[in-house]
Amino acid sequence: MTEAALRSINADPGWTACAHCRNLLYRKRWMRDLYVCPDCGAHARVTAPDRVDQLLDCDGRESIDAGTGLVDPLGFTDVRPYPERLTEARARTRLDEAVMCLRGRIDGRPVVLGVMDFRFLGGSLGAGVGERVTRAAEAALHDRVPLILVTASGGARMQEGALALMQMAKTSQALAQLDDAGVLTVCVVTDPTYGGVAASFASLADVILAEPGARLGFAGPRVIEQTIRRSLPAGFQSAEFLLERGLIDAVVPRDQLAATLGRLIDTAGHGRGLPGGVGWLAATSADNKLPPVVRDPGALAPSDPWQTVQWARHPERPTTLDYLRYLSDSFVELRGDRTGQDCPAVVGGLCRLDGRPVMVIGNQKGHNTRELVSRNFGMPSPAGYRKAARLMRLAEKLGLPVVTLIDTPGADPGPEAEEQGQSVAIAENLRLMARLAVPVIAVVTGEGGSGGALALGVADRVYLLEHAIYSVISPEGCAAILWQRPNEAAKAAAALRLTARELLDLRVADGVIIEPKGGAHADHLQAAEALRLTIGEELGQLERLRPEELVRQRRQRYRRFGTPA
Incomplete structure (x- = not known):
């Protein structure tokens, strides 16, 4: 055509x-x-008023005062005076600027919404846009409700010179205040989002969603191609391209966007410092039974270490995503380390467990060869640890407990992992988890292999499933190094004292969660129920402690290892 x-x-x-x-x-x-x-x-561009109608409930909308603002701070003229361009844009779009900001509700949940309109001078970031976005952030801070920003921009507004450039810092500072206050921020990237918007508030939100095909980047593809004088890969800067590289959390079709935002807001809770523990305690105590946990090693029968290793590695053993399917119907997966990668061996996100908002992070293996290969057999790359760290920081910002589910042979042994700073990534997680000011519970559900497992394992309470293992090295690796015969793995397994009973005796574990008859792989639902009861009971205790007391006790827990009893 x-x-x-x-x-x-x-x-x-x-x-x-x-x-x-x-x-x-x-x-x-x-x-x-x-x-x-x-x-x-294909998702065509929509106007800001249409977008507001698509996202917000019909009642309770209230515009946020935009102030007077600057009109032509530089007296700028190109082929037309800047005021003339503004007048034409206002007449054509029936908007006074390139963003609409208002209070409203999504599925009944209060939010502050800012929506950009590309029709208005290409959605360019000038003083008017920066002021409105900043006022929207201040309204969200005042109301302590999530800030949702829908972006569409070609970049900074050249007609306002350095004052337009300063809006990047101004809006970024406004989002930083929301970080300090523990208020959730979400960006919805629409096509296109470039330049100053991409390099400020669009990339700073806690959660970044994008419509299919939406493009996000600092420089546009035409500028890049002209600069480097070569063609760019297919799909460059598209939402799908960015998701694969860990720069956004999800690609969400337009007809699912309002529901996704509603679920995300609901799952994230109401922000730091507000009560949430009562609901958890009521849900667990109503079961009228104690969690199936053993805390006395003498109450556990000895098990064959090598047989336990085989059970811990059973291909049908529940994975993190399996547990989440049984434990919560509100899981919102968050992806990417925001530095260029997404590791599929680590999954994480927000969910509600017995009504309590929690950040769950865990290793992900699989049940068949295809799944195992695609998830790197549950061995995280440095990006996996960095993704986990990002989600833990978000949990701390929102005041949510962190639950980690550990099942990994260990860190990625490949050279790429070393080139990408694997040791640094693991060490950073150990330091971060040591001082998180929210409750942290770690459960080894299968293999707990070396530092790769510990990078998710520094916690207030550490539990093992009955047939899980936790060790400084795999039995095969230990046998190869010390016995110099890999076929002595069974002997190494016994020497390493890696079973749940022995780890409870060493006080590495605080408790052992009893598995269904035949092992967790024989009954996923019953295993998940035991996990739910244990986490609920323990968090009910931990959330009574003040943040500084949590950190103090956690540090004492790890301080004692290797010292006389």
């Missing part, structure tokens, strides 16, 4: 053509589909 034919069709009020696949679309259906092509799935 030629450009002339495309313009002619789009001028017809009854029909339009998809700008991506050029297929003819019935306009009313296209609008009902939220401007998403039913043939190719």
Whole structure:
């Protein structure tokens, strides 16, 4: 279809053509589909008022005062005076600036929403936009409700010179205040989001979602290609490209966006410092039974260490995602280390366990060869540890407990992991977990292999499932180094004292969670129920402690290892 034919069709009020696949679309259906092509799935740009209608409940909307602002601070003229451009943009869009900011509700939950409109001077970031975004952040801070920002921008507004540049710092500072106050921030990236917006508030939110095909970057692809004089890879800077590289959390189709935001806001809770423990205690005590936990090593029968190793590695043993499917229907996975990678061997996100918002982070293996290979057999890369650290910091900001589920042979043994700073990433996690000001519970559900496991294991309470193992090295590795015969792995397993009973005796573990008959792999549901009861009972105790007391006791716990009883 030629450009002339495309313009002619789009001028017809009854029909339009998809700008991506050029297929003819019935306009009313296209609008009902939220401007998403039913043939190719392309998400067309929508106006800020349309976006507000798509996301916010109809009642309770209130505009946020935008102030007077600057009109033409530089007296700028290119081929037209800047005030003339502003007047034309306001008349054409019926907006006074490139962003709308208002209070409202998403699925009944109060939020502050800021929505950019690309029609208004390309959604450029100038003093007016910066002031409105900052006021929106201040309103969210005052109300202690989540700030949701929907971005669409070509970059900073050149007609305002260095004052436009300063809006990057101004808005970033506003989001930093929300970080300090423990208020959730979410960015929804729409196409396109470039320049000063991408390099400030769009990239600083706690959670970054993007519509399919949305582009996000500092410099646009045409500028990059002209600079480096070579073609860019297919899909460069697209939402899917960014998700694969750990720079955003999820790609969400437009028709699922409001529901996703509602679930995210609900799952994240109400921010730091507000009560949340009563609901957890009521849910666990209502079961009228104690968690199936053993704290006395004498109450556990001795087990064959090598047989225990085999059970811990059983391919049907529940994974982190298996447990989450049984424990919570509100899990919102968050992905990426925000520095360029997403490690599939570590999964994490927000969920509610018995109604209590929690950050869950765990190793992820799989049940067949394809899954195991795609998840690197549960061995994290440095990006996995950095993703875990990012989620722990978010949990601390929101005042949420952290629960880690450990099941890994150890750290990634490949050279790439060393090149990417594996030792630094593990060490940073150990330091971070030692001083997190929220309750932390770690459960070894399968293999707890060396520093790769400990990077998720510094906690107030550490539990092992009955047939889990925890060791400084694998039995095979120990046998190869010390016996110089890998076939002595069974002997090494016994010498390492890596079973749950022996680790409880060494006080490495605080308790052992009894597994169903035949092992956790024989009954995922019952194993998950035992895990739920244990976590609930323990968090009910830990959340009574003040943050400084949590940190003090956690440090004492690790201080004692290796000293006389």
